Amino acid sequence: MxxxxxxxxxxxxxxxxxxxxxxxxxxxxxxxxxxxxxxxxxxxxxxxxxxxxxxxxxxxxxxxxxxxxxxxxxxxxxxxxxxxxxxxxxxxxxxxxxxxxxxxxxxxxxxxxxxxxxxxxxxxxxxxxxxxxxxxxxxxxxxxxxxxxxxxxxxxxxxxxxxxxxxxxxxxxxxxxxxxxxxxxxxALDAHKRPLFAYGHIIHDQCERRANFDAGRFVERWDDDGARRGYCLYKMGCKGPQGTFNCPVVRWNDGTSWPVESGHGCAACASYRFWDTALPLYQRLPGVPGFGVDITAGKIGGWMTAGVATGLALHGIASAARSQMRPRGEAPRGGPTEIGRGSGLVEREGPPEKS
Ligand code: SF4
Ligand code: SF4
Incomplete structure:
Protein backbone atom coordinates (compact mmCIF):
# COMPACT_ATOMS: atom_id res chain seq x y z
CA MET A 1 0.00 0.00 0.00
CA ALA A 188 -1.63 16.05 -3.08
CA LEU A 189 -4.06 16.53 -5.98
CA ASP A 190 -3.88 17.74 -9.57
CA ALA A 191 -6.07 20.43 -11.15
CA HIS A 192 -8.88 17.88 -11.59
CA LYS A 193 -8.66 17.00 -7.89
CA ARG A 194 -7.18 13.59 -8.65
CA PRO A 195 -4.38 12.28 -6.39
CA LEU A 196 -0.96 12.64 -7.97
CA PHE A 197 0.16 9.24 -6.72
CA ALA A 198 -2.32 7.63 -9.14
CA TYR A 199 -2.79 10.25 -11.88
CA GLY A 200 0.60 11.95 -12.00
CA HIS A 201 2.20 10.07 -14.89
CA ILE A 202 1.35 9.57 -18.54
CA ILE A 203 0.25 5.99 -19.29
CA HIS A 204 2.47 5.87 -22.37
CA ASP A 205 5.55 6.48 -20.19
CA GLN A 206 4.77 3.43 -18.05
CA CYS A 207 3.77 1.02 -20.82
CA GLU A 208 5.76 -2.15 -21.44
CA ARG A 209 5.16 -1.72 -25.21
CA ARG A 210 6.85 1.70 -25.20
CA ALA A 211 10.14 0.38 -26.62
CA ASN A 212 8.19 -0.78 -29.69
CA PHE A 213 6.63 2.66 -30.08
CA ASP A 214 10.06 4.29 -29.93
CA ALA A 215 11.42 1.81 -32.47
CA GLY A 216 8.48 2.30 -34.84
CA ARG A 217 7.09 -1.22 -34.41
CA PHE A 218 3.29 -1.12 -34.51
CA VAL A 219 0.37 -3.53 -34.69
CA GLU A 220 -1.27 -2.82 -38.07
CA ARG A 221 -4.09 -5.42 -37.83
CA TRP A 222 -5.49 -7.30 -34.87
CA ASP A 223 -4.26 -10.64 -36.18
CA ASP A 224 -0.91 -9.65 -37.68
CA ASP A 225 2.57 -10.71 -36.64
CA GLY A 226 3.05 -7.45 -34.71
CA ALA A 227 0.01 -8.25 -32.57
CA ARG A 228 1.49 -11.64 -31.72
CA ARG A 229 4.85 -10.06 -30.90
CA GLY A 230 3.37 -7.45 -28.56
CA TYR A 231 4.11 -4.39 -30.70
CA CYS A 232 2.73 -0.94 -29.89
CA LEU A 233 -1.07 -0.48 -30.24
CA TYR A 234 -0.97 3.21 -31.11
CA LYS A 235 -2.12 2.67 -34.70
CA MET A 236 -5.02 0.55 -33.39
CA GLY A 237 -6.37 3.52 -31.48
CA CYS A 238 -4.46 3.34 -28.19
CA LYS A 239 -4.86 6.63 -26.29
CA GLY A 240 -2.12 5.82 -23.77
CA PRO A 241 -0.08 8.89 -24.77
CA GLN A 242 -3.07 11.10 -23.95
CA GLY A 243 -4.05 9.99 -20.47
CA THR A 244 -2.44 10.00 -17.05
CA PHE A 245 -3.03 7.05 -14.73
CA ASN A 246 -1.03 4.33 -12.97
CA CYS A 247 -3.02 1.55 -14.65
CA PRO A 248 0.14 -0.10 -16.11
CA VAL A 249 1.63 -0.28 -12.59
CA VAL A 250 -1.21 -1.26 -10.24
CA ARG A 251 -3.04 -3.21 -12.98
CA TRP A 252 -6.26 -5.15 -12.28
CA ASN A 253 -7.39 -8.35 -10.60
CA ASP A 254 -4.80 -8.24 -7.88
CA GLY A 255 -2.12 -6.91 -10.21
CA THR A 256 -2.52 -9.72 -12.76
CA SER A 257 -2.60 -7.67 -15.96
CA TRP A 258 -3.97 -4.55 -17.66
CA PRO A 259 -5.76 -4.11 -21.00
CA VAL A 260 -2.70 -3.08 -23.04
CA GLU A 261 -0.75 -6.12 -21.85
CA SER A 262 -3.73 -8.22 -22.92
CA GLY A 263 -3.54 -6.75 -26.43
CA HIS A 264 -6.11 -3.95 -26.42
CA GLY A 265 -5.42 -0.23 -26.69
CA CYS A 266 -6.03 2.15 -23.80
CA ALA A 267 -9.08 4.45 -23.92
CA ALA A 268 -7.60 6.95 -21.42
CA CYS A 269 -10.59 6.21 -19.20
CA ALA A 270 -9.23 8.21 -16.26
CA SER A 271 -9.02 11.42 -18.29
CA TYR A 272 -11.48 14.30 -17.94
CA ARG A 273 -14.53 13.74 -20.20
CA PHE A 274 -12.89 10.77 -21.95
CA TRP A 275 -16.26 9.71 -23.38
CA ASP A 276 -16.11 12.88 -25.50
CA THR A 277 -12.37 13.23 -25.99
CA ALA A 278 -10.91 9.73 -26.48
CA LEU A 279 -13.44 8.01 -28.73
CA PRO A 280 -13.89 6.41 -31.25
CA LEU A 281 -12.03 3.66 -29.47
CA TYR A 282 -10.32 2.14 -32.50
CA GLN A 283 -9.61 5.33 -34.39
CA ARG A 284 -6.13 6.77 -34.30
CA LEU A 285 -6.34 10.44 -33.51
CA PRO A 286 -5.20 12.49 -36.49
CA GLY A 287 -2.43 15.02 -36.77
CA VAL A 288 0.33 13.17 -34.95
CA PRO A 289 3.29 13.53 -37.32
CA GLY A 290 6.40 11.40 -37.32
CA PHE A 291 5.86 9.26 -34.26
CA GLY A 292 8.93 7.17 -33.58
CA VAL A 293 12.25 7.53 -31.85
CA ASP A 294 12.41 11.32 -31.98
CA ILE A 295 8.97 11.97 -30.47
CA THR A 296 8.31 12.30 -26.74
CA ALA A 297 5.11 11.26 -25.01
CA GLY A 298 4.49 14.85 -24.04
CA LYS A 299 4.53 15.99 -27.67
CA ILE A 300 2.22 13.17 -28.72
CA GLY A 301 -0.11 13.97 -25.83
CA GLY A 302 -0.17 17.61 -26.88
CA TRP A 303 -1.09 16.85 -30.48
CA MET A 304 -3.74 14.41 -29.40
CA THR A 305 -5.27 16.79 -26.93
CA ALA A 306 -5.30 19.49 -29.58
CA GLY A 307 -7.12 16.98 -31.80
CA VAL A 308 -9.75 16.18 -29.22
CA ALA A 309 -10.32 19.90 -28.66
CA THR A 310 -12.07 19.85 -32.01
CA GLY A 311 -14.33 17.08 -30.77
CA LEU A 312 -15.17 18.95 -27.60
CA ALA A 313 -15.94 22.08 -29.59
CA LEU A 314 -18.41 20.03 -31.59
CA HIS A 315 -20.09 19.15 -28.32
CA GLY A 316 -20.48 22.83 -27.53
CA ILE A 317 -17.84 22.92 -24.83
CA ALA A 318 -14.81 24.19 -26.66
CA SER A 319 -13.62 26.04 -23.64
CA ALA A 320 -13.18 22.69 -21.94
CA ALA A 321 -10.19 21.63 -23.99
CA ARG A 322 -6.88 23.44 -23.84
CA SER A 323 -3.73 21.45 -23.73
CA GLN A 324 -0.82 23.32 -22.25
CA MET A 325 2.79 22.32 -22.64
CA ARG A 326 5.24 23.52 -20.05
CA PRO A 327 8.85 22.69 -19.26
CA ARG A 328 9.19 20.33 -16.30
CA GLY A 329 8.91 22.08 -12.93
CA GLU A 330 7.21 25.20 -14.22
CA ALA A 331 4.15 26.09 -12.14
CA PRO A 332 0.91 25.22 -13.94
CA ARG A 333 -1.67 27.87 -14.62
CA GLY A 334 -4.74 27.77 -12.42
CA GLY A 335 -3.72 25.11 -9.91
CA PRO A 336 -1.04 23.04 -8.24
CA THR A 337 -1.09 20.33 -10.88
CA GLU A 338 2.03 18.63 -12.05
CA ILE A 339 1.10 15.68 -14.19
CA GLY A 340 3.01 13.72 -16.72
CA ARG A 341 6.18 14.01 -14.71
CA GLY A 342 7.71 10.95 -16.31
CA SER A 343 7.98 12.62 -19.70
CA GLY A 344 10.19 15.48 -20.72
CA LEU A 345 7.22 17.79 -20.82
CA VAL A 346 4.22 18.34 -18.62
CA GLU A 347 0.72 18.14 -19.99
CA ARG A 348 -2.73 19.11 -18.86
CA GLU A 349 -5.73 17.23 -20.15
CA GLY A 350 -8.34 19.94 -19.87
CA PRO A 351 -9.75 22.54 -17.50
CA PRO A 352 -10.25 21.87 -13.81
CA GLU A 353 -13.77 21.66 -12.54
CA LYS A 354 -15.19 24.84 -11.09
CA SER A 355 -15.75 23.41 -7.62
S1 SF4 B 1 0.72 3.97 -27.68
FE1 SF4 B 1 -0.32 2.59 -26.20
S2 SF4 B 1 0.53 0.52 -26.57
FE2 SF4 B 1 1.90 2.02 -27.57
S3 SF4 B 1 3.49 2.42 -26.01
FE3 SF4 B 1 1.91 4.02 -25.78
S4 SF4 B 1 0.51 3.24 -24.22
FE4 SF4 B 1 1.74 1.49 -24.92
S1 SF4 C 1 -8.77 2.61 -20.66
FE1 SF4 C 1 -8.13 0.54 -19.96
S2 SF4 C 1 -5.87 0.52 -20.16
FE2 SF4 C 1 -6.52 2.69 -20.25
S3 SF4 C 1 -6.37 3.46 -18.13
FE3 SF4 C 1 -8.50 2.74 -18.42
S4 SF4 C 1 -8.47 0.56 -17.72
FE4 SF4 C 1 -6.32 1.17 -18.06
Whole structure:
Protein backbone atom coordinates (compact mmCIF):
# COMPACT_ATOMS: atom_id res chain seq x y z
CA MET A 1 0.00 0.00 0.00
CA UNK A 2 2.85 2.37 0.82
CA UNK A 3 4.37 1.56 -2.58
CA UNK A 4 1.13 2.40 -4.43
CA UNK A 5 1.08 5.74 -2.62
CA UNK A 6 4.72 6.38 -3.52
CA UNK A 7 5.65 6.83 0.14
CA UNK A 8 9.22 6.44 1.41
CA UNK A 9 10.24 3.06 2.84
CA UNK A 10 9.85 4.10 6.49
CA UNK A 11 6.20 5.04 5.95
CA UNK A 12 5.13 1.40 5.64
CA UNK A 13 5.53 0.90 9.39
CA UNK A 14 3.41 3.98 10.09
CA UNK A 15 0.68 2.75 7.75
CA UNK A 16 0.70 -0.67 9.43
CA UNK A 17 0.59 0.84 12.92
CA UNK A 18 -2.35 3.05 11.95
CA UNK A 19 -4.34 0.16 10.54
CA UNK A 20 -3.76 -1.86 13.71
CA UNK A 21 -5.37 0.89 15.82
CA UNK A 22 -8.76 0.24 14.21
CA UNK A 23 -10.25 3.67 14.83
CA UNK A 24 -13.01 2.76 12.40
CA UNK A 25 -14.18 6.12 11.04
CA UNK A 26 -17.68 6.09 9.57
CA UNK A 27 -18.00 5.78 5.80
CA UNK A 28 -21.05 5.85 3.51
CA UNK A 29 -21.14 4.93 -0.20
CA UNK A 30 -23.83 6.49 -2.42
CA UNK A 31 -24.92 4.97 -5.73
CA UNK A 32 -26.70 7.59 -7.80
CA UNK A 33 -26.98 7.58 -11.63
CA UNK A 34 -24.60 4.63 -12.01
CA UNK A 35 -24.11 1.11 -13.34
CA UNK A 36 -22.61 -0.29 -10.08
CA UNK A 37 -19.36 -0.94 -11.98
CA UNK A 38 -17.35 0.94 -9.38
CA UNK A 39 -18.96 -1.08 -6.60
CA UNK A 40 -18.08 -4.26 -8.50
CA UNK A 41 -14.53 -2.99 -8.86
CA UNK A 42 -14.26 -2.10 -5.15
CA UNK A 43 -15.43 -5.59 -4.17
CA UNK A 44 -12.22 -6.85 -5.80
CA UNK A 45 -9.91 -4.80 -3.60
CA UNK A 46 -7.29 -7.17 -2.21
CA UNK A 47 -4.73 -5.16 -0.21
CA UNK A 48 -6.63 -4.42 1.98
CA UNK A 49 -9.59 -6.59 1.05
CA UNK A 50 -13.11 -5.21 0.91
CA UNK A 51 -13.89 -7.30 4.01
CA UNK A 52 -11.11 -5.59 5.96
CA UNK A 53 -12.21 -2.16 4.73
CA UNK A 54 -15.87 -2.71 5.59
CA UNK A 55 -15.51 -4.57 8.87
CA UNK A 56 -12.12 -3.66 10.33
CA UNK A 57 -10.74 -0.33 9.13
CA UNK A 58 -13.98 1.61 8.65
CA UNK A 59 -17.46 1.52 10.00
CA UNK A 60 -18.91 1.18 6.49
CA UNK A 61 -22.50 2.08 7.38
CA UNK A 62 -24.33 2.55 4.10
CA UNK A 63 -23.84 0.99 0.67
CA UNK A 64 -26.99 -0.10 -1.18
CA UNK A 65 -25.43 -3.02 -3.02
CA UNK A 66 -23.71 -4.72 -0.11
CA UNK A 67 -25.65 -3.70 3.03
CA UNK A 68 -28.14 -6.06 4.64
CA UNK A 69 -30.73 -3.38 5.37
CA UNK A 70 -33.22 -2.20 2.75
CA UNK A 71 -36.01 0.35 2.33
CA UNK A 72 -36.84 2.56 5.32
CA UNK A 73 -34.36 0.71 7.50
CA UNK A 74 -31.52 1.61 5.12
CA UNK A 75 -32.66 5.22 4.83
CA UNK A 76 -32.70 5.49 8.61
CA UNK A 77 -29.05 4.40 8.72
CA UNK A 78 -28.03 7.14 6.28
CA UNK A 79 -30.08 9.71 8.20
CA UNK A 80 -28.42 8.75 11.45
CA UNK A 81 -24.91 9.07 9.99
CA UNK A 82 -25.64 12.49 8.50
CA UNK A 83 -26.99 13.83 11.80
CA UNK A 84 -24.85 12.06 14.39
CA UNK A 85 -21.51 12.06 12.54
CA UNK A 86 -21.78 15.36 10.68
CA UNK A 87 -18.37 16.69 9.71
CA UNK A 88 -16.61 13.44 10.63
CA UNK A 89 -17.60 10.76 8.13
CA UNK A 90 -16.29 9.97 4.67
CA UNK A 91 -18.67 9.87 1.70
CA UNK A 92 -17.87 7.93 -1.48
CA UNK A 93 -20.10 8.72 -4.45
CA UNK A 94 -20.58 6.52 -7.51
CA UNK A 95 -22.56 7.84 -10.47
CA UNK A 96 -23.44 11.22 -11.91
CA UNK A 97 -26.10 13.58 -10.56
CA UNK A 98 -29.10 14.02 -12.88
CA UNK A 99 -30.60 17.50 -12.80
CA UNK A 100 -32.73 17.55 -15.95
CA UNK A 101 -35.84 15.97 -14.49
CA UNK A 102 -36.77 16.39 -10.82
CA UNK A 103 -38.46 12.99 -10.71
CA UNK A 104 -35.55 11.07 -12.20
CA UNK A 105 -33.22 8.91 -10.07
CA UNK A 106 -34.87 9.15 -6.68
CA UNK A 107 -34.20 7.05 -3.59
CA UNK A 108 -36.92 6.90 -0.95
CA UNK A 109 -38.69 9.75 -2.75
CA UNK A 110 -35.67 12.06 -2.64
CA UNK A 111 -33.79 13.21 -5.72
CA UNK A 112 -30.15 12.24 -6.24
CA UNK A 113 -29.27 15.94 -6.14
CA UNK A 114 -30.97 16.43 -2.77
CA UNK A 115 -29.26 13.35 -1.32
CA UNK A 116 -25.86 14.39 -2.67
CA UNK A 117 -26.20 17.89 -1.23
CA UNK A 118 -27.09 16.61 2.21
CA UNK A 119 -24.72 13.63 2.46
CA UNK A 120 -21.70 15.21 0.75
CA UNK A 121 -22.30 18.60 2.29
CA UNK A 122 -22.02 17.15 5.82
CA UNK A 123 -19.02 14.88 5.15
CA UNK A 124 -15.46 15.48 6.27
CA UNK A 125 -14.32 14.50 2.79
CA UNK A 126 -15.91 13.18 -0.39
CA UNK A 127 -14.41 10.69 -2.85
CA UNK A 128 -15.99 10.61 -6.32
CA UNK A 129 -15.27 7.21 -7.86
CA UNK A 130 -15.51 6.46 -11.57
CA UNK A 131 -16.01 8.54 -14.65
CA UNK A 132 -19.66 9.46 -13.93
CA UNK A 133 -19.04 10.93 -10.48
CA UNK A 134 -15.79 12.55 -11.68
CA UNK A 135 -17.07 14.36 -14.77
CA UNK A 136 -20.65 13.27 -15.55
CA UNK A 137 -19.64 10.19 -17.55
CA UNK A 138 -21.34 8.96 -20.73
CA UNK A 139 -24.73 10.23 -19.57
CA UNK A 140 -23.35 13.73 -19.85
CA UNK A 141 -22.46 13.38 -23.53
CA UNK A 142 -24.79 15.24 -25.86
CA UNK A 143 -27.77 15.30 -25.80
CA UNK A 144 -27.48 14.56 -22.04
CA UNK A 145 -31.20 13.84 -21.55
CA UNK A 146 -30.93 13.60 -17.76
CA UNK A 147 -28.90 16.78 -17.31
CA UNK A 148 -26.11 14.76 -15.72
CA UNK A 149 -23.35 16.61 -13.88
CA UNK A 150 -20.44 15.56 -11.69
CA UNK A 151 -20.38 15.48 -7.89
CA UNK A 152 -18.06 18.50 -7.82
CA UNK A 153 -20.48 20.52 -9.93
CA UNK A 154 -23.57 19.40 -8.01
CA UNK A 155 -22.13 20.25 -4.59
CA UNK A 156 -19.44 22.96 -4.84
CA UNK A 157 -16.75 23.68 -2.27
CA UNK A 158 -16.40 20.13 -0.99
CA UNK A 159 -13.23 18.57 0.37
CA UNK A 160 -13.32 16.46 -2.79
CA UNK A 161 -11.02 13.86 -4.33
CA UNK A 162 -11.84 12.55 -7.82
CA UNK A 163 -10.89 8.96 -8.62
CA UNK A 164 -11.50 8.99 -12.38
CA UNK A 165 -11.57 5.79 -14.39
CA UNK A 166 -14.19 3.55 -15.87
CA UNK A 167 -14.25 1.99 -13.39
CA UNK A 168 -11.97 3.42 -10.70
CA UNK A 169 -9.11 1.14 -9.76
CA UNK A 170 -9.81 -0.37 -6.31
CA UNK A 171 -6.10 -0.50 -5.47
CA UNK A 172 -5.93 3.28 -5.76
CA UNK A 173 -9.13 3.93 -3.81
CA UNK A 174 -8.04 1.53 -1.08
CA UNK A 175 -4.68 3.34 -0.98
CA UNK A 176 -6.47 6.69 -0.72
CA UNK A 177 -8.57 5.42 2.20
CA UNK A 178 -5.47 4.11 3.95
CA UNK A 179 -3.70 7.43 3.38
CA UNK A 180 -6.62 9.26 4.98
CA UNK A 181 -6.61 6.87 7.94
CA UNK A 182 -2.87 7.28 8.37
CA UNK A 183 -2.42 11.01 7.92
CA UNK A 184 -5.91 12.41 8.60
CA UNK A 185 -5.96 14.33 5.33
CA UNK A 186 -6.08 13.73 1.59
CA UNK A 187 -2.88 13.49 -0.53
CA ALA A 188 -1.63 16.05 -3.08
CA LEU A 189 -4.06 16.53 -5.98
CA ASP A 190 -3.88 17.74 -9.57
CA ALA A 191 -6.07 20.43 -11.15
CA HIS A 192 -8.88 17.88 -11.59
CA LYS A 193 -8.66 17.00 -7.89
CA ARG A 194 -7.18 13.59 -8.65
CA PRO A 195 -4.38 12.28 -6.39
CA LEU A 196 -0.96 12.64 -7.97
CA PHE A 197 0.16 9.24 -6.72
CA ALA A 198 -2.32 7.63 -9.14
CA TYR A 199 -2.79 10.25 -11.88
CA GLY A 200 0.60 11.95 -12.00
CA HIS A 201 2.20 10.07 -14.89
CA ILE A 202 1.35 9.57 -18.54
CA ILE A 203 0.25 5.99 -19.29
CA HIS A 204 2.47 5.87 -22.37
CA ASP A 205 5.55 6.48 -20.19
CA GLN A 206 4.77 3.43 -18.05
CA CYS A 207 3.77 1.02 -20.82
CA GLU A 208 5.76 -2.15 -21.44
CA ARG A 209 5.16 -1.72 -25.21
CA ARG A 210 6.85 1.70 -25.20
CA ALA A 211 10.14 0.38 -26.62
CA ASN A 212 8.19 -0.78 -29.69
CA PHE A 213 6.63 2.66 -30.08
CA ASP A 214 10.06 4.29 -29.93
CA ALA A 215 11.42 1.81 -32.47
CA GLY A 216 8.48 2.30 -34.84
CA ARG A 217 7.09 -1.22 -34.41
CA PHE A 218 3.29 -1.12 -34.51
CA VAL A 219 0.37 -3.53 -34.69
CA GLU A 220 -1.27 -2.82 -38.07
CA ARG A 221 -4.09 -5.42 -37.83
CA TRP A 222 -5.49 -7.30 -34.87
CA ASP A 223 -4.26 -10.64 -36.18
CA ASP A 224 -0.91 -9.65 -37.68
CA ASP A 225 2.57 -10.71 -36.64
CA GLY A 226 3.05 -7.45 -34.71
CA ALA A 227 0.01 -8.25 -32.57
CA ARG A 228 1.49 -11.64 -31.72
CA ARG A 229 4.85 -10.06 -30.90
CA GLY A 230 3.37 -7.45 -28.56
CA TYR A 231 4.11 -4.39 -30.70
CA CYS A 232 2.73 -0.94 -29.89
CA LEU A 233 -1.07 -0.48 -30.24
CA TYR A 234 -0.97 3.21 -31.11
CA LYS A 235 -2.12 2.67 -34.70
CA MET A 236 -5.02 0.55 -33.39
CA GLY A 237 -6.37 3.52 -31.48
CA CYS A 238 -4.46 3.34 -28.19
CA LYS A 239 -4.86 6.63 -26.29
CA GLY A 240 -2.12 5.82 -23.77
CA PRO A 241 -0.08 8.89 -24.77
CA GLN A 242 -3.07 11.10 -23.95
CA GLY A 243 -4.05 9.99 -20.47
CA THR A 244 -2.44 10.00 -17.05
CA PHE A 245 -3.03 7.05 -14.73
CA ASN A 246 -1.03 4.33 -12.97
CA CYS A 247 -3.02 1.55 -14.65
CA PRO A 248 0.14 -0.10 -16.11
CA VAL A 249 1.63 -0.28 -12.59
CA VAL A 250 -1.21 -1.26 -10.24
CA ARG A 251 -3.04 -3.21 -12.98
CA TRP A 252 -6.26 -5.15 -12.28
CA ASN A 253 -7.39 -8.35 -10.60
CA ASP A 254 -4.80 -8.24 -7.88
CA GLY A 255 -2.12 -6.91 -10.21
CA THR A 256 -2.52 -9.72 -12.76
CA SER A 257 -2.60 -7.67 -15.96
CA TRP A 258 -3.97 -4.55 -17.66
CA PRO A 259 -5.76 -4.11 -21.00
CA VAL A 260 -2.70 -3.08 -23.04
CA GLU A 261 -0.75 -6.12 -21.85
CA SER A 262 -3.73 -8.22 -22.92
CA GLY A 263 -3.54 -6.75 -26.43
CA HIS A 264 -6.11 -3.95 -26.42
CA GLY A 265 -5.42 -0.23 -26.69
CA CYS A 266 -6.03 2.15 -23.80
CA ALA A 267 -9.08 4.45 -23.92
CA ALA A 268 -7.60 6.95 -21.42
CA CYS A 269 -10.59 6.21 -19.20
CA ALA A 270 -9.23 8.21 -16.26
CA SER A 271 -9.02 11.42 -18.29
CA TYR A 272 -11.48 14.30 -17.94
CA ARG A 273 -14.53 13.74 -20.20
CA PHE A 274 -12.89 10.77 -21.95
CA TRP A 275 -16.26 9.71 -23.38
CA ASP A 276 -16.11 12.88 -25.50
CA THR A 277 -12.37 13.23 -25.99
CA ALA A 278 -10.91 9.73 -26.48
CA LEU A 279 -13.44 8.01 -28.73
CA PRO A 280 -13.89 6.41 -31.25
CA LEU A 281 -12.03 3.66 -29.47
CA TYR A 282 -10.32 2.14 -32.50
CA GLN A 283 -9.61 5.33 -34.39
CA ARG A 284 -6.13 6.77 -34.30
CA LEU A 285 -6.34 10.44 -33.51
CA PRO A 286 -5.20 12.49 -36.49
CA GLY A 287 -2.43 15.02 -36.77
CA VAL A 288 0.33 13.17 -34.95
CA PRO A 289 3.29 13.53 -37.32
CA GLY A 290 6.40 11.40 -37.32
CA PHE A 291 5.86 9.26 -34.26
CA GLY A 292 8.93 7.17 -33.58
CA VAL A 293 12.25 7.53 -31.85
CA ASP A 294 12.41 11.32 -31.98
CA ILE A 295 8.97 11.97 -30.47
CA THR A 296 8.31 12.30 -26.74
CA ALA A 297 5.11 11.26 -25.01
CA GLY A 298 4.49 14.85 -24.04
CA LYS A 299 4.53 15.99 -27.67
CA ILE A 300 2.22 13.17 -28.72
CA GLY A 301 -0.11 13.97 -25.83
CA GLY A 302 -0.17 17.61 -26.88
CA TRP A 303 -1.09 16.85 -30.48
CA MET A 304 -3.74 14.41 -29.40
CA THR A 305 -5.27 16.79 -26.93
CA ALA A 306 -5.30 19.49 -29.58
CA GLY A 307 -7.12 16.98 -31.80
CA VAL A 308 -9.75 16.18 -29.22
CA ALA A 309 -10.32 19.90 -28.66
CA THR A 310 -12.07 19.85 -32.01
CA GLY A 311 -14.33 17.08 -30.77
CA LEU A 312 -15.17 18.95 -27.60
CA ALA A 313 -15.94 22.08 -29.59
CA LEU A 314 -18.41 20.03 -31.59
CA HIS A 315 -20.09 19.15 -28.32
CA GLY A 316 -20.48 22.83 -27.53
CA ILE A 317 -17.84 22.92 -24.83
CA ALA A 318 -14.81 24.19 -26.66
CA SER A 319 -13.62 26.04 -23.64
CA ALA A 320 -13.18 22.69 -21.94
CA ALA A 321 -10.19 21.63 -23.99
CA ARG A 322 -6.88 23.44 -23.84
CA SER A 323 -3.73 21.45 -23.73
CA GLN A 324 -0.82 23.32 -22.25
CA MET A 325 2.79 22.32 -22.64
CA ARG A 326 5.24 23.52 -20.05
CA PRO A 327 8.85 22.69 -19.26
CA ARG A 328 9.19 20.33 -16.30
CA GLY A 329 8.91 22.08 -12.93
CA GLU A 330 7.21 25.20 -14.22
CA ALA A 331 4.15 26.09 -12.14
CA PRO A 332 0.91 25.22 -13.94
CA ARG A 333 -1.67 27.87 -14.62
CA GLY A 334 -4.74 27.77 -12.42
CA GLY A 335 -3.72 25.11 -9.91
CA PRO A 336 -1.04 23.04 -8.24
CA THR A 337 -1.09 20.33 -10.88
CA GLU A 338 2.03 18.63 -12.05
CA ILE A 339 1.10 15.68 -14.19
CA GLY A 340 3.01 13.72 -16.72
CA ARG A 341 6.18 14.01 -14.71
CA GLY A 342 7.71 10.95 -16.31
CA SER A 343 7.98 12.62 -19.70
CA GLY A 344 10.19 15.48 -20.72
CA LEU A 345 7.22 17.79 -20.82
CA VAL A 346 4.22 18.34 -18.62
CA GLU A 347 0.72 18.14 -19.99
CA ARG A 348 -2.73 19.11 -18.86
CA GLU A 349 -5.73 17.23 -20.15
CA GLY A 350 -8.34 19.94 -19.87
CA PRO A 351 -9.75 22.54 -17.50
CA PRO A 352 -10.25 21.87 -13.81
CA GLU A 353 -13.77 21.66 -12.54
CA LYS A 354 -15.19 24.84 -11.09
CA SER A 355 -15.75 23.41 -7.62
S1 SF4 B 1 0.72 3.97 -27.68
FE1 SF4 B 1 -0.32 2.59 -26.20
S2 SF4 B 1 0.53 0.52 -26.57
FE2 SF4 B 1 1.90 2.02 -27.57
S3 SF4 B 1 3.49 2.42 -26.01
FE3 SF4 B 1 1.91 4.02 -25.78
S4 SF4 B 1 0.51 3.24 -24.22
FE4 SF4 B 1 1.74 1.49 -24.92
S1 SF4 C 1 -5.87 0.52 -20.16
FE1 SF4 C 1 -6.52 2.69 -20.25
S2 SF4 C 1 -8.77 2.61 -20.66
FE2 SF4 C 1 -8.13 0.54 -19.96
S3 SF4 C 1 -8.47 0.56 -17.72
FE3 SF4 C 1 -6.32 1.17 -18.06
S4 SF4 C 1 -6.37 3.46 -18.13
FE4 SF4 C 1 -8.50 2.74 -18.42
Missing amino acids: AAVLGLPAGAAAQVAATLEKKRRPVLVWLELQDCAGNTESMLRSSHPSITELVLSFFSWEYHETIMAAAGKQANAVLDRVVHEDAGKYLAIVEGSIPTGNPGYCTIGGRSALDIAKQVCGNAAAVIAVGSCAFDGGPQRSAPNPTGAISVGEAVPNLNLVNMGGCPHNPANTAALLVYWLTYGRMP
